[in-house]
Amino acid sequence: MMLRMFTKVNVKRLIMLLAITVVSAAVMTGCSGKPEGERSEVTIGELTQRLKQAVKLEELKQRDKETLKRLYRLGDEEVEDFVLYTDVSNVKADEVAVIQAKDAAQAERVKQYVSKRIDAQTAKFKDYRPEEYGLIQKHVLKREGRFVLFAVSKDADRIEQVFDEALR
Known part of the structure; x- marks a missing residue:
């Protein structure tokens, strides 16, 4: 029983970690560079x-x-x-x-x-x-x-x- 609980806790942590990673990646992508479709300007x-x-x-x-x-x-x-x-x-x-x-x-x-x-x-x-x-x-x-x-x-x-x- 202790083993099952340990596995459930690890699974919950893994899901939480994945969710945080996905949200972080979305935030970083949204904040980087120019808006989609806009070119960087050459001099x-x-x-x-x-x-x-x-x-x-x-x-x-x-x-x-x-x-x-x-x-x-x-x-x-x-x-x-x-x-x-x-x-x-x-x-x-x-x-x-x-x-x-x-x-x-x-x-x-x-x-x-x-x-x-x-x-x-x-x-x-x-x-x-x-x-x-x-x-x-x-x-x-x-x-x-x-x-x-x-x-x-x-x-x-x-x-x-x-x-x-x-x-x-």
Whole structure:
């Protein structure tokens, strides 16, 4: 009889221990990381490194805030961070921009401003340099969360692939 009672006590303890373990695991899972379905956000610096490894950006010049403002009419009120590469001369249309907006609403606005840049470049190169105009026609413009990608390049497809992979 004593043996049966000992077994019942052990079984109760084992059940209690399992219940505590399950509850603890549920609490720890609920408190860790971001909500389900939300991606961890990559930085512009990380994205730039990935782009440099995937495509040759050495032929382009990295630009500053003043150039971003001049080309896209964007400033600190919309943009949290960015990387912008353009051709050193004005005779080529090559351009790569990854812009991180302050929030999703700003990202949509950034995309609209980039569209205006595409229109300006299209008008500029249409009759002047047909081969560059062709590159512009094959541009990539997309938004993913707070990030906007704009690429005019013979490697635009690869740039888009790197962008997509980084933001998965």
